[in-house]
Amino acid sequence: MVKKILFILLISSAGLKAQDIHFTQWMFSPLNLNPGETGRFDGDYRIVGNFRSQWAAIMEKQYKTFGVSYDRIFKLYNQEISAGITFANDRSSIGDLMQNKLQVSGGYSKNIKGNRLSGGIQLGLLHKGIDPNAYSYPVQWDTDKGEFSNAVGIGNGEIFSQTNDYMFDLNFGVGWGRQFGDKLYPEIGLAWFHVNTPEESFLGDQNNLTLRHVYNFKLNYKLSDKIVIAPNALYMYQIKGQDLVLGALAKMKVEDNKTKIDQVFAGINYRDGFNRNYDAMNLIVGARRQEWQVGISYDINVSDLSSVTHYRGAFELSIIYIAKSSEPSIFIVPCDL
Secondary structure, eight states, X not given: OHHHHHHHHHHHHHTSOOOOOOOTTGGGOHHHHOGGGTTXXXXXXXXXXXXXXXXXXXXXXXXXXXXXXXXXXXXXXXEEEEEEEEEEXXXXXXXXXXXXXXXXXXXXXXXXXXXXXXXXEEEEEEEEEOOGGGXXXXXXXXTXXXXXXXXXXXXXXXXXXXXXXXXXXXXXXEEEEEOBTTTEEEEEEEEEEOTTOOBOOSSSSOOBOOOEEEEEEEEEEEOSSSEEEEEEEEEEEETTEEEEEEEEEEEEEOOSXXXXXXXXXXXXXXXXXXXXXXXXXXXEEEEEETTEEEEEEEEEEOSTXXXXXXXXXXXXEEEEEEOOOOSOOOOOOOOOO
């Protein structure tokens, strides 16, 4: 019952709004990170799957997030354009506060004097749903039993105008990358979500999703022919809510082996609310094998809630498949005249 009271307090403070979907492995969830990432890869097409499970340590029904995306590159009049589609589902524990996202995106990439520039636009449908009967409310406090009761016949005192809300959503993003010498390749991404600030409400009042800003930076530095160090940073904010993630990945090429694994990687991130309580340390490991890549991460909760969670946070899995390019390679063969 304490868990239920805690949760309803969180829900009350949030105004019955689910947070935007996010992943610890944000660098392996490209279309969820930035519409400008559409088609920003080497190959013909890309399929990405992400799964996240959080708060199993303190809740019978943990938070679960699932996402899948597909994007493809097209050549049109020697220009590189791309298109993609992404779907995500997020369920927030008690009451199944749920959101679904189905969005299509279009992108354009171009190399200008060594700079790889990209831009993308994303639009689609957002759905949010809730089961009001799954919650406990202040008027349902039973003084005789000393607990909340949502038994039949005890009203909650709330008036829900609807339990499902559908919204049109518009997102935009850009990206930049450049190779410096043979060792350094930095990348920067800027994205803006809910550009149209769609209206959302379960209670019939005036409320809009506000603009969410997402800025990321990745730096790939080649230490040797086998090892690459990749520091990274992510900063997001929406009204007063802020999220800062700092970390790094180390990638190492693997010699020929029976498993045919080409590369392994490992890293650590630190997530903070930026001017509020620290949140979690994230450990990431994974491997790449030909067209496939798999990443596994775990959030170690280091916030004030760690005394309850015993440092247990979230498990996450990412899977990426990139089909090799079918564009024929051009070789210059010298010949005698």
